[in-house]
Amino acid sequence: MIYFDNAASTKPSKEVLDAYLKCALNDYENPNSLHKNGIRNLTNINRIRQNILKLLDFSFEYEVIFTSGATESNNLAILGYARKNMNRGKRIITTNVEHESVLDVFKHLEKEGFIVTYLNPSSEGKIDIEEFKKAFTKDTILVSMMTCNNEAGFKLNVEEISKIVHENPKCVFHSDCAQTLGKYPINYNLFDLVTISGHKINGLKGIGALIKKKKINLEPLVYGGGQENGLRSGTLDYPSICAFNVAIENVMKNFKVNYSKVTEMHDYLVEELSEIDEVILHTFKEYTPYIINFSLKTKKGSVIVEALSNHDIFVSSVSACNSKREPFSYVLSSLGRPIDEAKNSIRISLGKDNTIEECKLFIDTLKEIFNQVRGR
Ligand code: PMP
Numbered sequence: 147m148i149y150f151d152n153a154a155s156t157k158p159s160k161e162v163l164d165a166y167l168k169c170a171l172n173d174y175e176n177p178n179s180l181h182k183n184g185i186r187n188l189t190n191i192n193r194i195r196q197n198i199l200k201l202l203d204f205s206f207e208y209e210v211i212f213t214s215g216a217t218e219s220n221n222l223a224i225l226g227y228a229r230k231n232m233n234r235g236k237r238i239i240t241t242n243v244e245h246e247s248v249l250d251v252f253k254h255l256e257k258e259g260f261i262v263t264y265l266n267p268s269s270e271g272k273i274d275i276e277e278f279k280k281a282f283t284k285d286t287i288l289v290s291m292m293t294c295n296n297e298a299g300f301k302l303n304v305e306e307i308s309k310i311v312h313e314n315p316k317c318v319f320h321s322d323c324a325q326t327l328g329k330y331p332i333n334y335n336l337f338d339l340v341t342i343s344g345h346k347i348n349g350l351k352g353i354g355a356l357i358k359k360k361k362i363n364l365e366p367l368v369y370g371g372g373q374e375n376g377l378r379s380g381t382l383d384y385p386s387i388c389a390f391n392v393a394i395e396n397v398m399k400n401f402k403v404n405y406s407k408v409t410e411m412h413d414y415l416v417e418e419l420s421e422i423d424e425v426i427l428h429t430f431k432e433y434t435p436y437i438i439n440f441s442l443k444t445k446k447g448s449v450i451v452e453a454l455s456n457h458d459i460f461v462s463s464v465s466a467c468n469s470k471r472e473p474f475s476y477v478l479s480s481l482g483r484p485i486d487e488a489k490n491s492i493r494i495s496l497g498k499d500n501t502i503e504e505c506k507l508f509i510d511t512l513k514e515i516f517n518q519v520r521g522r
Contacts, residue, residue, distance in 0.1 A: 148459040148504045152346075153296050153325060153437055153495030158389075159348045165392040166350065170385035177382045178373060187384050194391045198355065201398045202327075202334050207359050211374045212387055215354035216324035216343035217247040218367075220290075222356050222378065223320045223339040224251045226364030227288050228260055234316050235285035239263045241273060241302065242480035243295050248322055252290075266480045271300030271430050273307060282310060282317075289319050293326040297464065297477040297493055299437030300430035301330060308336040318362060324354075328397030328404070330434040338362055342394075344386070348498070349393030353386035404498040409435040411496055411505050418509045424516050426487055428478065438494040441478070441487035444521035448473050450492060453515045459508055462493045490522070 149157070177187040195210040213219045228238060240252050242264045252262045263281040265273050273291070282289070289311050294301050304321055311319040318338035326332055328347045334340050339362065343354040358364070370379030397404075412435035419425045419440055426441040442450060447463040454461055463473045479488040494508075 148500075148508055150494045150496065150500065150504075150508065151460045151462050152497035152500075153493065154462060155345045155351065156348045156497055157499070158345075158350055159393070159396060161396060162349050162389045162393050166385045166389040169388040173384060177384055178371065188382075191382055191384060191387055194387055197391060198394055199357070201394055202357070204357060205335050207361070208357050209360045209375075211356045211358065211377050212382060212390075213354045213356055213378060214352050215345070216245070216322060216341050219341035219343070219354050219356035220245070220247040220320075220322055221251055222364060222367055223341060223358070224248065224288065224290055225255065225367060226377070227318060227320070227339065227362065228255050229258075229365040230363050231287050232260075235287040237261050237263070237283055237286040238288045238290070239265065239278070239281050239286060240290045241265045241267060241292070243267055243271070243297075243302075243477045244290065244292055245296055245322055245324070248290055248292070266482075267300075267302060269482050271295065271298070271432070271481065272303045275303075275306055275310070278307060279310065282314070284314065284316070286314065286317050289317060290322070291319070292322040292324075293332055294323075294330050294434040294437070295477060296325045296437070297475055297491075298428050298430070298439040298481070299325075299433045299435075300481075301432040301434065304332070304336055318359075325434065325437070327394075328401060329436045331401070331405075344390045344393055347393050347397040350386055350389050353383060353390045355390070400498065405435065407498065408496050408500075411500060411502055412436075412438060414502060414505050415494065415509070418505075422513065422516070428481075428483070428491075436496050438496075439475075439478070440492055441483070442490045442492070445490065445516065445519055446522040447490035447492055449519055449522075450512075450515060453519060454508075454511065457511050457515075459511060462495070463491065464493070 173187050175183040238260050256262050267273050293304050311317050320339040321337045322341045324343045324346050327342045338359045340357040345351040366377050368379050373379050424443050428439045451463045464475050475488045475491045
């Protein structure tokens with residue numbers, strides 16, 4: 147099998163599973179119980195929070211709220227901030243290339259009376275600063291912009307936007323970094339709220355975090371026992387938190403080695419793909435090497451994905467979360483690519499365990515399939 151769908155999910159590492167099992171078997175007591183073992187578990191969870199902040203170079207101003215993953219973190223950041231701070235203003239800004247767990251929240255907030263501006267990035271994946279400044283009024287309370295895009299891998303100009311956002315003390319900046327953590331070097335202190343997820347970094351599904359500035363107040367989405375400073379009630383999943391900690395430690399420890407290995411595979415694939423007549427490559431000046439996206443000139447994207455799958459090669463035609471709907475990349479379309487390219491795109495998403503041999507086999511198989519499959 148060649149697994150090139152690591153942006154959808156990754157294989158958990160053995161260390162991650164060992165950490166989960168050890169904790170689940172030995173430290174199963176509720177971290178909110180007042181007995182010795184409960185207190186020990188909560189103390190360890192608090193240590194893990196500090197460790198994560200340190201590993202990601204956050205300043206002392208931040209804190210970690212554990213969630214079930216990036217979807218929940220995005221919901222909590224955006225809904226939670228907008229609802230809590232609506233008395234300060236009703237304008238919020240995002241981009242048209244966000245993950246659905248951001249876009250759908252903004253759509254929902256429109257129904258609650260918020261005025262949303264959706265910005266289209268340029269063909270290079272950058273937000274036009276003048277356009278942004280026009281949309282950014284004194285009533286803007288929240289801007290949400292991902293750092294690396296999950297479908298095409300381009301990096302947005304979050305540094306420039308962060309500067310402007312912070313000229314208005316009323317406004318905060320959220321970034322969905324689900325595809326950035328461990329895959330692109332970024333200064334997380336650019337943001338006030340940061341979304342991360344375990345299963346994108348060889349961790350487990352069902353665990354993630356919203357990292358936020360302590361002084362920011364949010365409206366909870368889930369009420370109950372008051373865990374996570376009242377922001378996310380429910381018994382803390384200590385084993386998953388241990389596993390998440392190990393996944394973050396590993397991804398940060400091996401960042402440089404993995405990045406250069408993946409860059410080598412990325413560059414090889416881009417070079418080979420650019421020589422295939424059927425392929426329209428979507429490349430960008432700033433990107434994460436973990437994601438490559440291309441469209442097909444004459445063939446159907448879904449047919450090629452299926453043919454590759456029959457050879458045990460797994461790629462995506464659109465992001466996995468979006469794949470139940472008719473294949474159409476709203477991301478490529480928002481970048482100004484033609485409809486046919488948006489309908490027939492393929493995403494390769496690499497992981498640390500892929501090899502150059504797999505890349506070679508992928509290219510050979512793809513060429514073979516192109517020769518066999520008729521045009522659309
Ligand atoms: N945001 C981005 C950019 C993603 O790629 C994904 C996963 N496809 C999510 C959010 C959702 O993540 P999770 O599965 O952890 O909820």
